[in-house]
Amino acid sequence: MQSRWHLLWLSLCACLISACGPSSSNIEDDTVKIAVIPKGTTHEFWRSIHAGAKKAEQELNEAGKQVEIIWKGPLKEDDRDQQIQLVENFTTRRVNGIVLAPLDAQALVRPVENAQQSGIPVVVIDSGLQSESYVSFVATDNLKGGEMAGHFMAEQLGGKGKVILLRYAVGSASTENREKGFLKALESHPEIELISSDQYAGPTRETAYQASQNLLQRFGQEVQGIFCVNENSTIGMTKALREIGRAGGAVKMIGFDAGSQSIKDMESGDVQGLVVQDPVRMGYEGVKTLMAQLDGQAVEKRLDTGVVMITPSNLNEAESQRLLNPPIEDYLGE
Amino acid sequence: MTSKTKQSFRWKDFINAFGPLFGLLLVVGLFSLSADLRPVFFTGGNAKMILTQTAIVATGALGMTLVIVSGGIDLSAGSVVALSSVVAATLLIQEVPPAGVILLTILAGGFIGAINGTIVAGFRMVPFIVTLGMMGIARGVAKWLANNQTVNPSENPLNRIMEPVQPLNFWPLPIGVWITIILAVLMTFVMRYAVFGRHLFAIGSNEDTARLCGVRVRSTKIMIYTIAGFFFGLAGLLQYSRLTQGDPTVAIGLELEIIAAVVIGGASLNGGSGSIMGTMLGALIMGVLKSGSSQMNWPTYMQEIIIGIVIILAVGLDKWRQSKQQTR
Numbered sequence: 001m002q003s004r005w006h007l008l009w010l011s012l013c014a015c016l017i018s019a020c021g022p023s024s025s026n027i028e029d030d031t032v033k034i035a036v037i038p039k040g041t042t043h044e045f046w047r048s049i050h051a052g053a054k055k056a057e058q059e060l061n062e063a064g065k066q067v068e069i070i071w072k073g074p075l076k077e078d079d080r081d082q083q084i085q086l087v088e089n090f091t092t093r094r095v096n097g098i099v100l101a102p103l104d105a106q107a108l109v110r111p112v113e114n115a116q117q118s119g120i121p122v123v124v125i126d127s128g129l130q131s132e133s134y135v136s137f138v139a140t141d142n143l144k145g146g147e148m149a150g151h152f153m154a155e156q157l158g159g160k161g162k163v164i165l166l167r168y169a170v171g172s173a174s175t176e177n178r179e180k181g182f183l184k185a186l187e188s189h190p191e192i193e194l195i196s197s198d199q200y201a202g203p204t205r206e207t208a209y210q211a212s213q214n215l216l217q218r219f220g221q222e223v224q225g226i227f228c229v230n231e232n233s234t235i236g237m238t239k240a241l242r243e244i245g246r247a248g249g250a251v252k253m254i255g256f257d258a259g260s261q262s263i264k265d266m267e268s269g270d271v272q273g274l275v276v277q278d279p280v281r282m283g284y285e286g287v288k289t290l291m292a293q294l295d296g297q298a299v300e301k302r303l304d305t306g307v308v309m310i311t312p313s314n315l316n317e318a319e320s321q322r323l324l325n326p327p328i329e330d331y332l333g334e
Numbered sequence: 335m336t337s338k339t340k341q342s343f344r345w346k347d348f349i350n351a352f353g354p355l356f357g358l359l360l361v362v363g364l365f366s367l368s369a370d371l372r373p374v375f376f377t378g379g380n381a382k383m384i385l386t387q388t389a390i391v392a393t394g395a396l397g398m399t400l401v402i403v404s405g406g407i408d409l410s411a412g413s414v415v416a417l418s419s420v421v422a423a424t425l426l427i428q429e430v431p432p433a434g435v436i437l438l439t440i441l442a443g444g445f446i447g448a449i450n451g452t453i454v455a456g457f458r459m460v461p462f463i464v465t466l467g468m469m470g471i472a473r474g475v476a477k478w479l480a481n482n483q484t485v486n487p488s489e490n491p492l493n494r495i496m497e498p499v500q501p502l503n504f505w506p507l508p509i510g511v512w513i514t515i516i517l518a519v520l521m522t523f524v525m526r527y528a529v530f531g532r533h534l535f536a537i538g539s540n541e542d543t544a545r546l547c548g549v550r551v552r553s554t555k556i557m558i559y560t561i562a563g564f565f566f567g568l569a570g571l572l573q574y575s576r577l578t579q580g581d582p583t584v585a586i587g588l589e590l591e592i593i594a595a596v597v598i599g600g601a602s603l604n605g606g607s608g609s610i611m612g613t614m615l616g617a618l619i620m621g622v623l624k625s626g627s628s629q630m631n632w633p634t635y636m637q638e639i640i641i642g643i644v645i646i647l648a649v650g651l652d653k654w655r656q657s658k659q660q661t662r
Binding site: 041114 | 374377379380383386387482483484486493497498501502573576577578579581583584585624625628629631633634635
């Protein structure tokens with residue numbers, strides 16, 4: 001008995017030792033592997049980023065470089081631990097580079113620094129990081145986007161009215177900047193009164209919908225304008241507004257980002273404005289910037305990918321349509 | 335104690351540990367099949383990463399093993415981890431010295447555990463319900479304490495506990511991993527040789543018999559939940575160090591992962607059986623599965639499906655083992 005027991009442990013130890021020993025020579029092909037890690041995978045926004053990354057991959061391959069994009073993200077947008085694990089996994093896997101949309105400006109600092117120290121360059125996209133230890137930051141100027149929403153709100157309300165700001169989540173730098181920008185813009189319109197700005201939509205459409213219902217339960221009859229800072233909260237709030245019969249322009253609804261549902265809501269008149277980013281470009285520039293770094297070219301530390309205000313009047317223009325309906329299928333092959 | 339009973343204890347330990355060990359070898363073997371993965375999977379850096387990622391679940395599972403062996407369950411583990419991570423971060427912001435932060439954080443976990451234990455033992459209530467309630471309470475208190483935000487202290491020594499210095503080499507292991515290993519060894523001895531450990535099995539096998547044999551069931555139970563709480567508090571400290579922030583929404587569903595580790599490790603939810611070694615192997619199996627399937631580029635939902643299947647298989651194996659033992 002005893003000896004069999006020992007034998008087992010010996011075999012386990014042998015396994016561990018072989019696992020920890022020097023790795024056999026890495027016979028990899030020359031393909032440059034780039035991991036692209038979004039905040040989540042369920043938003044259409046991330047599919048656009050994926051499409052942009054794929055677009056860059058295709059272009060680079062046509063230019064004679066062998067590049068492979070590995071797309072992998074946490075299932076939920078507030079699972080910091082899972083995203084840290086992904087960055088660590090790709091670091092030990094020794095991909096050639098990582099493009100990351102950090103879930104949290106603080107929690108992802110160390111994994112990114114570790115990757116950089118291990119010789120794996122990281123390009124940060126979409127949302128900021130409280131560190132300078134990355135190759136480049138490729139993102140929308142979210143503060144500008146928030147300000148744009150604030151001024152548009154004032155214009156819609158004729159400079160006077162009661163508004164609600166539904167925040168997204170604490171620690172997400174991109175949405176916090178939108179919130180900040182919106183509040184900053186409102187400062188120049190003193191007759192606009194902010195009746196609520198301390199509620200959070202949370203990570204999923206369901207949590208956003210619940211938060212919206214709760215807010216409208218309290219302020220539904222007096223509110224005249226609402227700004228939501230991401231796709232899910234815009235959709236959730238619009239749904240909640242419809243339920244209490246104040247959609248369709250009674251409450252000016254301004255959102256951020258555009259999924260197919262928000263566009264439908266705008267067409268039916270329930271949404272008055274959508275601040276739209278260019279996620280395809282973000283994914284595309286993220287990969288291109290990383291490639292440039294790997295090729296030893298100089299890269300910009302900050303790259304703005306632009307925002308546009310979409311309204312029912314410019315909804316059908318070609319530029320708007322390019323942003324709203326990016327040719328995702330062409331790149332993702334779905 | 336006669337040599338015969340001693341022998342049968344060994345035999346039981348052997349079967350208990352054999353299943354999980356076989357499982358671990360199986361999953362490691364599974365990932366070594368892929369020629370693409372082999373050169374990166376069998377590296378010191380990867381082994382270290384898996385150990386680091388498993389440390390939090392493993393620490394929690396040490397406490398959970400005590401509870402499950404005694405025939406109870408603690409669903410508040412994940413919430414207590416979140417709460418203690420917030421406690422640690424908040425204390426750090428108040429500029430409490432690191433040693434004090436460590437102590438108070440672990441005590442905070444133990445405090446919640448003591449409440450659980452007192453209600454379960456004192457009012458003879460079902461642990462499932464009591465700790466389900468505590469799961470909500472601790473989560474709520476964490477959010478309240480953190481003011482619904484993440485708590486971000488400035489750079490401090492506690493951030494180092496889980497830091498994978500030199501991520502591509504096996505050595506040095508993060509301190510958090512060492513703490514888990516040392517505690518696992520310690521608890522193995524406690525479970526096997528200490529009076530407290532033997533009482534655990536007695537209560538879990540048959541509470542009434544244990545009482546008749548003179549085991550002070552009530553105070554032992556309070557102690558079990560309190561010690562489990564200490565471990566969850568420590569896991570919270572590790573969680574803090576991993577995120578370098580206190581996050582009241584972290585570790586949702588972690589209690590289920592911890593329970594899964596204990597069950598895969600061969601413990602029975604009916605109480606009376608289970609081992610620390612099995613639990614550690616159970617936690618490692620899940621850690622290897624997670625990191626392996628991630629590196630195989632399997633989508634995340636595949637990991638969830640696979641781990642689900644492993645849990646059912648493990649319990650099935652446990653059932654089969656029990657029927658074997660009965661027929662003997």
